[in-house]
Amino acid sequence: MKKIENWWQSIDRLNFIFILSLGLTGIVLSFSVSEKFYLINRHSIFFIVGIVLLIYLSQLDDKNIRRISLLGFILSIFFIFIILFMDFEVKGAKRWIRIYTFTLQPSEIIKPFFIILSAWGISQSINGKKYYLSVSFILFLLLISGILLQPDLGMTMLISFTFFCQLFVAGLSIFLVIFGIVFLITIGLVSFFIFDHVRLRIISFLGGADTYQIDLSIKAFKSGGIFGKGPGQGDLKEKIPDANTDFIFAVAGEELGLIFCLVILIIILSIIIKTLINVLKTQDPYKMIAITGLICSFGLQSLINVFSSLGIIPTKGTTLPFVSYGGSSMIAISILFGFLLSLTNKNHE
8 A cells, every 4th residue: 555655656646647537538438439338348448458557667767668668669660560461451551460359550559669769869879879879760760661661651750750859859960850850741742642542631631532531520529519419419420430539539529519628638738738847857868858759749649630630630540649449549658658657757766
């Protein structure tokens, strides 16, 4: 009992409560999406497993976090390239590996591992070990090469933006920042001409093709109004493809209304602000870069999902952390916040 109390006193309790709030919101919405209780059962299991994993990781010190990240990165990158040679394919993409009745997306789970390793490499280069930065770039190029071959442009852009954000925070050469911007633009242009689904989404967004998903999503928000129709009372969720993942925010808009959607956004924004305040308190370059990368990944992923649902940007197939249905997404974001709570744990200062 004393150990639990000590853990509770040492972690960022407010952020932990915010995380639980997002997870419980996801459970309510998963119940709304499925009348057969299939999604709510699985989503609840994923959430419980995720929270247990988060609590375990939050107790580990920096050295063990890095060891787990190295092992996790090696295993994940292995599976990312292995699945390219497998027959299992969903909507023309090879991103998942099937394990009995479950599917695992290695490119989702590898994100927090890479952020920790890149933060370590960048911080070591600041301390004079320049070859660590070269190793970080090699790992980065290896990772995005595997993800682009799947193909998954959205994940590539998310990881790339997070990595270059870490470089910027570390105060490295402005040349690297410029290189990062040019790199992202180049990847986007090349993907537009090579991948049909990328070109179709962008053309759809610009009004040159069918906008079925976006139209239904916006209609769901209008239908919900200020207070929503009530949990389980929406009907547009039956028509919106991937309502339980990519468009879960639209389901929230229809059934829980504008006010609850604002609450979700406030919780996400509060987590980001609270974490950035913690960054200002740390003097350790490694922790500063790692925490910034982790919260950047979370914030950007949330922003992409919300903006896609509102039709502000083209759809990316990105989940809303802790809210969208999906085992890989839940495990990945739980690992991310487990690392985050570990890095801000008072016992590890």
